[in-house]
Amino acid sequence: MSTRSHKEVGQxxxxxxxxxxxxxxxxxxxxxxxxIAEGLFESGVRRIGAEQEMFLIDKTWAPAxxxxxxxxxxxxxxxxxxxGQFQIEANCDPQPFGGDGxxxxxxxxxxxxxxxxxxxxxxxxxxVLMGILPTMRKQDLGIDSxxxxxxxxxxxxxxxxxxGGRFDxxxxxxxxxxxxxxxxxxxxxNSSFQVHLQxxxxxxxxxxxxxxxxxxxxxxxxxxxPIVFGKRLWAETRIALFRQAVDTRGYSxxxxxxxxxxxxTRWVKRSILEIFREDVARFRTLVGTDLDEDPMAxxxxxxxxxxxxxxxxxxxxxxxxxxxxxxxGGKAHLRIENRVMPAGPSTIDQVANAAFWFGLMAELGAxxxxxxxxxKIDFDQAGAxxxxxxxxxxxxxxxxxxxxxxxxxxLVLERLLPLAQSGLRxxxxxEADVTRYLSVVEERxxxxxxxxxxxxxxxxxxxxxxxxAERSNALVAATVKRQLTGRPVSEWERARLDEADASSxxxxxVDQYMSTDLFxxxxxxxxxxxxxxxxxxxxxxxxxxxxxxxxxxxxxxxAAMRHLIERGSQQHRSVGDIMKTDVATVAPDTTTxxxxxxxxRLRVGCxxxxxxxxxxxxxxxxxxxxxxxxxxxxxxxxxxxx
Numbered sequence: 260m261s262t263r264s265h266k267e268v269g270q271x272x273x274x275x276x277x278x279x280x281x282x283x284x285x286x287x288x289x290x291x292x293x294x295i296a297e298g299l300f301e302s303g304v305r306r307i308g309a310e311q312e313m314f315l316i317d318k319t320w321a322p323a324x325x326x327x328x329x330x331x332x333x334x335x336x337x338x339x340x341x342x343g344q345f346q347i348e349a350n351c352d353p354q355p356f357g358g359d360g361x362x363x364x365x366x367x368x369x370x371x372x373x374x375x376x377x378x379x380x381x382x383x384x385x386x387v388l389m390g391i392l393p394t395m396r397k398q399d400l401g402i403d404s405x406x407x408x409x410x411x412x413x414x415x416x417x418x419x420x421x422x423g424g425r426f427d428x429x430x431x432x433x434x435x436x437x438x439x440x441x442x443x444x445x446x447x448x449n450s451s452f453q454v455h456l457q458x459x460x461x462x463x464x465x466x467x468x469x470x471x472x473x474x475x476x477x478x479x480x481x482x483x484x485p486i487v488f489g490k491r492l493w494a495e496t497r498i499a500l501f502r503q504a505v506d507t508r509g510y511s512x513x514x515x516x517x518x519x520x521x522x523x524t525r526w527v528k529r530s531i532l533e534i535f536r537e538d539v540a541r542f543r544t545l546v547g548t549d550l551d552e553d554p555m556a557x558x559x560x561x562x563x564x565x566x567x568x569x570x571x572x573x574x575x576x577x578x579x580x581x582x583x584x585x586x587x588g589g590k591a592h593l594r595i596e597n598r599v600m601p602a603g604p605s606t607i608d609q610v611a612n613a614a615f616w617f618g619l620m621a622e623l624g625a626x627x628x629x630x631x632x633x634x635k636i637d638f639d640q641a642g643a644x645x646x647x648x649x650x651x652x653x654x655x656x657x658x659x660x661x662x663x664x665x666x667x668x669x670l671v672l673e674r675l676l677p678l679a680q681s682g683l684r685x686x687x688x689x690e691a692d693v694t695r696y697l698s699v700v701e702e703r704x705x706x707x708x709x710x711x712x713x714x715x716x717x718x719x720x721x722x723x724x725x726x727x728a729e730r731s732n733a734l735v736a737a738t739v740k741r742q743l744t745g746r747p748v749s750e751w752e753r754a755r756l757d758e759a760d761a762s763s764x765x766x767x768x769v770d771q772y773m774s775t776d777l778f779x780x781x782x783x784x785x786x787x788x789x790x791x792x793x794x795x796x797x798x799x800x801x802x803x804x805x806x807x808x809x810x811x812x813x814x815x816x817x818a819a820m821r822h823l824i825e826r827g828s829q830q831h832r833s834v835g836d837i838m839k840t841d842v843a844t845v846a847p848d849t850t851t852x853x854x855x856x857x858x859x860r861l862r863v864g865c866x867x868x869x870x871x872x873x874x875x876x877x878x879x880x881x882x883x884x885x886x887x888x889x890x891x892x893x894x895x896x897x898x899x900x901x
Contacts, residue, residue, distance in 0.1 A: 260771040262335050266805045269273045274451065277544060278596070279486060280426075280550070281539075281544060281546055281570060282333075283550045283567075283568035284539055284544070284569055284572055285539075286401050286553070286554055286555065286568070287535065287554055287564070287567070287568050287569035287576065288532065288535060288539070288569060289380070289554075289555065289563050289567040290554035290555055290557075290558055290566065291531075291535070291553070291566060291569065291584065292526055292532055292886055293454065293515070293558060294558070294591060295460050295530055295531075295532070296565075298460075299558075299563070299591055300459070300460040300590075300591050300592055301457075301459075301460040301587075301590045301591065301652055302461070302592055303459065304457060304462065305355070305356035305357065305377075305456070305457055305458075305621075305686060306353045306354065306355060306455075306456075306457040306587075306592075306594070307353070307354050307355075307356045307360060307364060307454065307455060307456055307457075307613070307617060308351055308352070308354070308364075308454065308455040308594075309350075309351040309364055309368060309452065309453065309454045309455070309609075309610075309613065309798050310348055310349070310350050310351070310451075310452070310453040310454075310455075310729060311345050311348065311349045311350075311351070311368060311388070311452055311602065311609075312341055312346060312347075312348050312386075312450040312451050312452070312453075312602050313346065313348070313349070313375060313387065313388055314345060314346060314347065314386070314387050314389060314392045314448065314450055314602075315329070315345045315383045315384050315386060315600065316345075316386070316387055316392070316711030316735065316739075317381055317382060317383065317384055317385075317387070317772070318383060318385075318393075318764045319394075319732070319767060319768075320394050320732045320735040320736055320739075320759055321395075321396070322343070322345035322392060322394070322399045322404075322732070323379075323384045323393055324343075324344035324380070324404055324736055325344065325345070325384050325387075325432070326340055326341075326343075326344050326345070326346060326347050326406065327344070327406075328341075328382050329347060329348060329375060329379060330347075332378050332381065333376065333378050334376070335745065337349055337350050337351075337352075337371055337372075337783075338371070338375065338423045340406045340506075341406070341450075342405060342406060342411055342443075342444070342446055342447040342719040343400075343404055343405065343406065343444065343447030343448070343720060344405070344406055345399070345404065346447060347386075348376055349368075349372065349374075349375060349669060350373035351364055351367050351368055351371065352680055353455075353457075354633060356617060356621070356686050356688075357686045357688055358687060358688065358689060358690065359688045359689050360688070361610060361614055361688060361692050362565055362689065362692050363438060363690075364528070364610065364613075364732050365606065365610040366608065367421065367604050368606050368609070368869055368895065369520065372386065372388070372478065372606060375436075375706065375777050380661055380755075382680070384835050385739055386565055386739075387603075387645045387735060387738055387739050387742070388450070388482065388602040388603035388605070388606070388609075388738075388742060389450060389484070389602055389603045389710075389738060390449065390451070390482075390483040390496075390497050390601025390602075390603060390710070391448050391450070391484040391487055391496055391497060391500070391599075391601075392450070392451055392603055392729045392735065393447070393486045393487075393489075393714070393730075393731035393734045393735055394654060394728075394732060394735050396488070396770065396847065397438065397440065397488065397870070398847065398848060398870070399444055400440065400442070400444040400447060400448070401442075401444065402415070402442055402446060403536075404732070405444060405562070405705050406445070408557060411507075411650065413499075413770055414443065414575065415442050415443045415444075418443050418854050419441070419442060419443070424441060425439060425441065426439065426440040426441065426443070426445065426504070426827060427439050428440070428445065428500070428503050428504075429502065429503075430487070430490075430492045430493065430503075431492070432485070432490070432491055432492035432493050432496070432650070433491040434490040434491045434492065435490065436487060436488060436490045436615070438488065440738065444793070445500060445503075445504045446500075446501060446504035448497075448500055448504075449484075449497045449500060449501050449504075449601075449635040450601065450603075451598060451600060452600045452601065452602050452609045452612070453596055453600070453615075453616075454596075454597045454599065454600070454601075454613045454616065455583065455594045455595070455596050455597075455599050456594060456616075456617060456620055456642060457592050457593065457594050458593055458594065458598070459528065459532070459543045459593070460593055461789070462624070462711065463527070463530060463531045463582075463595075464527040464528060464529055464530060464531075464533075464621065465591055465596060465624070465629045465630060465632065466504050466624050466634050467527050467531070467573070467582065467595055468526050468527055468629070469619075469620060469623055469624055469628075469629050469632055470595050470597065471522070471523065471526075471580055471641050471642075472632055472636060472641050472660075473616065473619055473620070473623075474522070474579055474580060474599050474641070474644075474645040474648075474671055474674055474776070475641065475644030475645045475647070475648045475655070475667075475828070476615075476644075476648070476656055476657070476667060476671055477597070477612065477616050478495060478599050478600075478602065478645055478648035478649055478652075478673055479651075479652055479653050479655050479667035479671070480653065480667075480700055480703065480704055480709065481495075481599070481600045481608075481617065481709070481710075482494035482495040482600060482601070482648070482649070482652040482653075482709050482710065482711040483495065483601040483603050483709065483710030483711055483714070484496045484601050484710075484711065486518055486714055486715075486716050486731070486734070487500065489727035489728070489730075489731065489775065491649045491715060491718065493649050494625075494648075494649065494650060494651060494652030494653075494709070494711040494712075495601060495648075495652065495711065496580065496648040497613040498599055498645075498646065498649035499577075499649070500517050501520050501568075502520040502521070503544065505648045506523070508589075511851060512679030515675065519542060519575065519576050519577055520577040520578075520579075520639075521577075521579075521581070522579055523578055523580075523638075523644040524537070524631075524638075524644070525638055526638050530864040531582045531584075531593055531832055534578075534582045535569060535573065536606060536773065537581065538572070538576045538809070539564060539572065542572075542575070542576055542761065544572055544714055545580065545851075546574075550567060550568060550690050551566060552565055555617055560710070560877045563586055563589065563590070563591045563786075565586075566584055568583065569584070578598070579597075579598050579599050579600070579645070580595055580596070580598070580599070580683070580694040581596040581598055582595065582596075583593075583596050594817060595620075597616055599629055599645075599781075600612050600613075601710070601744070603710055603738065604710035604713065604738065604742070604743065604747075604748035605741070605742050605746065605747055605748060606742075606745070606831065607696075607745060607746075607787055608699060608703070608710070608747050608748055609695040610696060611699035611747070612685060612698070612700065612701075612820065612851070613701050614679070614688075614692070614693075614696035614697060614700075615676075615679050615697065615700045616679075617679075617682070618678070618679030618680060618681070618682035618685075618688075618693075618697070619675060619678055619679045619682055620649045621682035621683065621686050622678045622679065622685060623678060624682075625682075625685060628660075632660075635658050635660040635661055636658075636659070636661075637794065640658050643652070643658070644657045644658065644659075646690050648667060649731070651667075652667075652709055652711050652712065653668055653704060653707055653709055653712070655667040656668075657670060657879050659855070660734060668704055668707070670702065671704050671788045671821035672704055672705065676693075676697060676700065676701055679700075680693060680697055681741070683697070696745060697725065697751070699747045701794050702747070702749045702838070703747065703748065703749045706749050707887060708748060708749045708751075709748065710748050711751070713736055713751055716753055717730075717733065717734055717737065717753040717754035718730050718734065718754075719756070721733060721756060725756055726771070726772050726774065726775070727775055728771045728773070729756060729759070729771065729772065729810070730754075730756075730774060732759035732771070733754040733756050733759045734754050734757040734872065735757060735759070735768070736751075736754070737751075737754030737758045737759075737760035740755075741756060758872050765851055767846050767849065767851055767852075767874075768849065768850060768851065768867055769845055769846070769848070769849045769851065769854050769878055770848065771849035771851075771870070772878065772882050773847070773868050773875075773876035773877060773878045774876055774877050774878070774882070774884070775875065775876045776877075777802065777876070777877060778792055778796055778798065779801065779804050779874070780801055780802075780803055780814065780834050781803060781804065781805065781806070782790065782803060782805070782811060782812070782833065782834055782835035783833050783834070783835065784833060784834045784840070785833065785834070786819065786822045786823075786833065786834060786836070786837060787823075788831055788834075789801050789814050789819055789834055790819040790820075790823055793816050793819055798816070799815065799816045799864060799865070799879070800813055800814070800815055800816070800864060800865040800877070800879065801813070801814045801876055802837045802867050802877065803835075804874050807841075807873070808873045808874055809872050809873055809874070810842065810844065810867050810869055810873075811840065812834075812835075812839055812840045812842060813838060813839050813842050813865070813867065814833050814834060814837060814838045814839070816838065817865075818837040818838070818839070819837065821837075822837055843857060843861050843866060843876070844862060844866060844867045844868065844869045845857065845866050845867075845868055845869075846868065846869065846870060847868055847875060847876070849868075851883075854878060854883075857881055858880070858883070864879060865878065865880070866879075866880040868876050883892065
């Protein structure tokens, strides 16, 4: 039930093409209006579907650019590309919402993931389901990592131009992420589990509004993306990162403008047309394609038009609940695509989240609540609940229907789970599946162990024993191993460092073990300051940087000691007087062996790590000794060091 078009597309390069494409969209809207008026959409049928996005990883648990190899090997239409070459998407077949439909969707999902996993192993890669890959690095997100698709290239070019060639990201959670990039590729940090629910045309408005209200609690129970670039941010950081990655707006304190990734702006009153019309009115077309369809003529012939232009435009606007028009078996239908849920932690967690949402939609959609939901909660409050849940996960506090103040955990356990159970039974879902999937959600909420909580708990438990890169490796390695067990995240043990062992090559690069929590000084600082800093923090080397974090030198403990001995005759000197300016540096992706050789050749005790001209870390003799010890332990463990 994927909405993606695989037809070649390109940038709208001139005013004439833009006008032609816009006329095609307006024609599609006119045809859609006629289809609704003439009752051409399938009704009385409930189907469900799912799309699974996955990361490809190498033996060091880092992203692996190998999607085309997998697609060439599998030759399976269920699989397609995403933005990054280290991503792959699997599309499940539509299933009836009822009977064993959920179980069949789960079984096919497991089969598809296993197919991708086995294909990846052939090429020395692995597959992992995570909302954001903790081992992702900025250097993994260059244009050379983008899937070579005309659509993606066009999207990147025009968004980059609208952003002035610069993408600034700012997200604050327990830590704070401030980063600059030069393309839309930070979108590729995100991986989701998208589910679809088919609805009738005449019920679309109230069902869509209901999906908007439920976005908050669904987000709270499914959060699984708390760590990005070694920073602890939101429980579901995808929400903030995706929004900023493709934001094409200019910045004004006076105008209200909407991002292309959004919750929306208002309730739907009558039909799906309102959403498409608003999106056409608010957002300029970014990509276009050669159009060969007259939708009104096809309707005149008794055929169902594809609405290509409208679908393509809709594919560049990322509502968290997206309206979809599709065809199946020659009949047109409408769907709500829930894009809220991240990938992982396990397939059973994902299907349980989907069952929870499907059940709630069915039960509340059949009740009086859905008829007047807009009078029970303000639209902006529904959006606020969603973003609060993205930040806080199960710790969120909601303003719910009729102004009730309630915690996410209390709402889910006492109100929503019983409703979801009734909704699944209303649709005659097999009783064993109702119990199986909803019990997974219930146990996760009772134990407060979502994917986000598990990641943060594991991360914090390793804080004093490993670098951020080592902790990231451990999280990914543990996730891969636990996903193979089929157990839900509520039963997972914390990640351990030994799960990402040295034999897998985790110490091949400097960025795997460099120190990133740095104490630095500037040129004009007093020498006494750097001397005290060395004593307080037991440092032998202190980097000197300017206000833009550019490395300008290093102060050694010997230089500081020499000054203290001679300071009676050398008062009022600054760091700039004693620092070493001819400093050897390495990049984050420098191999360990090259760094060791450089340090031995120059007879230095540390190497600053520099990326894009800025200081990002330090490695020292002590770091190398620790790595050598771990590698030696590995050798001794397998009996090869004799």
